[in-house]
Amino acid sequence: MRVLLDCRMASWTGVGRYTRGLAGALGGREDIELVELVAPGEEPTTPGGESYESAGHPFSPGGARTFARALREVQADIVHCAHFPTPFPMPHPLVVTVHDFIPLSVAGVMPSSARRLAYRLMIRRAIRGADRIITLSEHSARATREFYAPAGGRISVTPAAADDFAAGEIGALPPVVAGLGRYVFGFGNTRPHKRLDVLLRAWASAEPSLPADVALVLTGDEPEGFVNAAIGDLPRPARIIWLGRTDDETLRALYARATAFVFPSSHEGFGLPPLEAMMFGAPVICSDAASLPEVVGNAALLVPPLDVGALANAITRLVTDPAFAGDLAERGRVRAMGFTWTRTAELTTAVYQQVLTSRY
Amino acid sequence: MTTDIRFGTDGWRAVIGADFTYQNLRRVADAAARVIAAENPGGLVLVGYDTRFEADSFARAAADVLAARGLRVRLSDRYLPTPALCWAVAHDAEAIAGVMLTASHNPAPYLGFKLRMADGGASPKSFTDRVEAELAAEAPVHDDAAAARVETADLVGPYLEALRAMVDPGLIAKAGLRVAVDPLYGAGQTYLAETLRSFGVEVAELHGERNPGFGGLHPEPIPPHIAEVQEYVREHGLDAAFITDGDADRIGAADSNGVFVNPHRIIALVARHLVEDRGMSGRIVKTLSTSVLVDRLAAHLGSKVTTTPVGFKWIYEEMLKGDVLIGGEESGGIGVPTHVRERDGLLMALLLAEMMGQRGMGLGDLVADLLETVGTMEYGRTDLKLEPAVMDRFRAAMPTLAPPVLAGLEVREIIRADGIKFLLPDDAWLLLRTSGTEPLVRVYAEAADFARVDALLAAGRMLVDGV
Structure with a gap:
């Protein structure tokens, strides 16, 4: 079957990782003739694969119209939107991947009420019009049903994967980290649902009782005033290292050598970072929230979301109990192997087939 | 606990080993036997079976039960198509009914019990209702003497000859x-x-x-x-x-x-x-x-x-x-x-x-x-599984549903029989039917090309969504 996959957002984080992973695996299937809709000047994910350029920002009305024009040229059996922006007018059969509703459900993620309204209308249009909806977790499937009840019977869950990421080169540790004894690793993402504030408070609580050779290593640059605001009255921690921008090779090295990876996010549509960390053998601590328990299963230390004390205890336990940390890392490695893009593509193809069986 | 057995569109179907057990099959066969024998004591019943797991043994068990109610029973000596059994019943002047052990197009775990009348046609609902009413809680006791009276015969050969003719x-x-x-x-x-x-x-x-x-x-x-x-x-x-x-x-x-x-x-x-x-x-x-x-x-x-x-x-x-x-x-x-x-x-x-x-x-x-x-027409069908609340809302809205336009096509006529069918220009149409047993709406569409069929199926789904 000929499938047009919207890959215009392939260079984005999150959605882009999903799009590239899926496109790469679909492109390798014999039963799929993949055409990637790409942003101007971008190459398809599959080397030598068929692609079609489409101008205009994916979220703009112009982008929706150029997408629709592309459909007339490509003549696909199925159109798959890897994110909620859909063509105008809407084609059928249409498959839409819905990742999450975080901008609508977490205060502060999208502060502009006008943008939230536009977002709500766009995602509603996509869900209402799609012949099948894909989510990457059961949690997101439930959220989609809550957002739009009639969608209930049309949702299929196809978990994402990180095997493409894990297959990449492992770079060198940044010198500032290489000189450390041990480190707990996390992301310095300040978006409200990522709960960097909770991680900082937990670290500030735990640090005094941790061995002196252990530091907290965070990606990104220290946001001005964020640490002080987050930790409030707690003593200012001394051992936090901000790495600035990190590339994938460095990120793989950071996962591979971490004493623990901490992901305190309260809202996720899937949760790729814990999966990546598990693939590299980093023991994982994450929130028992949203889709995260589905991803990590019993192979991570789950803590109640926003519970600073529990998170501090979990960090302390992984740092001070190497046997437990090693066991968790091993379980994580085994669990992570079950997630592959090949499997995602297989499940996605089954969704395409379900849609096409309506034709006879 | 006694299994609740209900006859559907064409007989009783259930998962082998779960509800489709020898015990339950014998209960169903016994109820059918009593209804058949009440009208035609000692009448001839033909029994056949398909290629499913143990279908032949289940057929033998059903035959034994029918015989125990005094019916004459002729059991197929090999698997056979349902139409072969129907043909055999219809063309045997003595045969008053047929029993076919099959789950038709259902997946492998299923088996079923189909009843056929003297002309080979399916049993009407009034008949299966009587069978359901006759269902006893326990299976009948095995009767060796009755089982010995069951004849076996080739029910396929004559059918194939008729087919060739x-x-x-x-x-x-x-x-x-x-x-x-x-x-x-x-x-x-x-x-x-x-x-x-x-x-x-x-x-x-x-x-x-x-x-x-x-x-x-x-x-x-x-x-x-x-x-x-x-x-x-x-x-x-x-x-x-x-x-x-x-x-x-x-x-x-x-x-x-x-x-x-x-x-x-x-x-x-x-x-x-x-x-x-x-x-x-x-x-x-x-x-x-x-x-x-x-x-x-x-x-x-x-x-x-x-x-x-x-x-x-x-x-x-x-x-x-x-x-x-x-x-x-x-x-x-x-x-x-x-x-x-x-x-x-x-x-x-x-x-x-x-x-x-x-x-x-x-x-x-x-x-x-x-x-x-x-002229070319393309066809499509999709089954919508709904949340019960959405299903209820759609059922309530169905009698008054009257969209003037569907997928850009003017609705010319609405037929409200066995669902709701919208007639559109150029012979295109859209049909919505609710399932009587589960929260499911079947959407059918036909139009001159697949693009319009797909658009109509989507329009039908949005009608069902109702929001």
Whole structure:
């Protein structure tokens, strides 16, 4: 079957990782003739694969119209939107991947009420019009049903994967980290649902009782005033290292050598970072929230979301109990192997087939 | 706990080992036996079975129970298609009923108990209601003496002879056909292939052996379950593929390019063959969900069309009234009442082969010629599984649903019978039907091309969404 996959957002984080992973695996299937809709000047994910350029920002009305024009040229059996922006007018059969509703459900993620309204209308249009909806977790499937009840019977869950990421080169540790004894690793993402504030408070609580050779290593640059605001009255921690921008090779090295990876996010549509960390053998601590328990299963230390004390205890336990940390890392490695893009593509193809069986 | 047993559209079906147990089967057979024997004490009942797991043993158990109620029982000595049992009952003056152990097109874990009346037709609801009412909590005690009275016989041979007599062997032979037959591991296996071979057709049979797990296949003769035979026909350059379901009462087909020939087109082709090539006449009976191609063809042939609610039982009712040439529905159940008042996948395959021979055309060419004569129409169907609350809301809204436009097409007429059908320009239509047993809405659409069909199916879904 000929499938047009919207890959215009392939260079984005999150959605882009999903799009590239899926496109790469679909492109390798014999039963799929993949055409990637790409942003101007971008190459398809599959080397030598068929692609079609489409101008205009994916979220703009112009982008929706150029997408629709592309459909007339490509003549696909199925159109798959890897994110909620859909063509105008809407084609059928249409498959839409819905990742999450975080901008609508977490205060502060999208502060502009006008943008939230536009977002709500766009995602509603996509869900209402799609012949099948894909989510990457059961949690997101439930959220989609809550957002739009009639969608209930049309949702299929196809978990994402990180095997493409894990297959990449492992770079060198940044010198500032290489000189450390041990480190707990996390992301310095300040978006409200990522709960960097909770991680900082937990670290500030735990640090005094941790061995002196252990530091907290965070990606990104220290946001001005964020640490002080987050930790409030707690003593200012001394051992936090901000790495600035990190590339994938460095990120793989950071996962591979971490004493623990901490992901305190309260809202996720899937949760790729814990999966990546598990693939590299980093023991994982994450929130028992949203889709995260589905991803990590019993192979991570789950803590109640926003519970600073529990998170501090979990960090302390992984740092001070190497046997437990090693066991968790091993379980994580085994669990992570079950997630592959090949499997995602297989499940996605089954969704395409379900849609096409309506034709006879 | 006693299992709650209910007869559905065509008998009782359940998962083997879960609800379909020897105990429950014997309860059902005993209830049926009492109802049959009450009207015809000592009457003859024919018992058959398909190729499913232990279907032969279950059939033996049912036969023993029927005999214990004083009925004469003749058990098939081999698996057989449902139409074969129906034909055998209809053509045996003594037989007053038939029992078929089959789950038709359901997946491998299922087995079922179908009842057939003296004319081979399905038992009416009034009859199965009486059987349900007679169900006892416990299975009857085994009666060795009664079991010993059960006769066994070849119920297939005479049917196959009758089938052969329905077509002209010379017409089929002269075509030099090379076809694939895919019984999907069901009860059509060997029989259709061998019958075609006896006419000189070169046949490759796929899935033609006993495999109670159906190799994971869903024995329904529609895509995607027929992908393998579609590919086989293409690869080996064969003229056509004929596919039958689990008990061979349904038919599907593919042309030499492996393109699926849907049941609507098969109904139209066979009707055309019977009228134009054979000089036969009579009404063409279709259901509300069957293609407008059939109506257009009937107009071309000068034949009358009768449209019934969805379900072969309605077609059967029309057959009882008489003057029916052919009746069929979109699931692939198609029957010619001069043979038996029941669907017969094998007969349809033979008639298609005969048409190919008589007209000297491949199946794809026959379809192309049909569409050239009556105009192309494409068909689509999707089942919407709904949240119960959405289903309730839709049920409540259905009687007043009257959109002026669907997928940009003006709604010209609304038919509120067996669901709601919207008639649109250029013979396009959209039909929504609710399931009586589960939160499910079936959406059917037909239009001149697939783009419009897809748009109509989506419009139907949005109507169901109701928000």
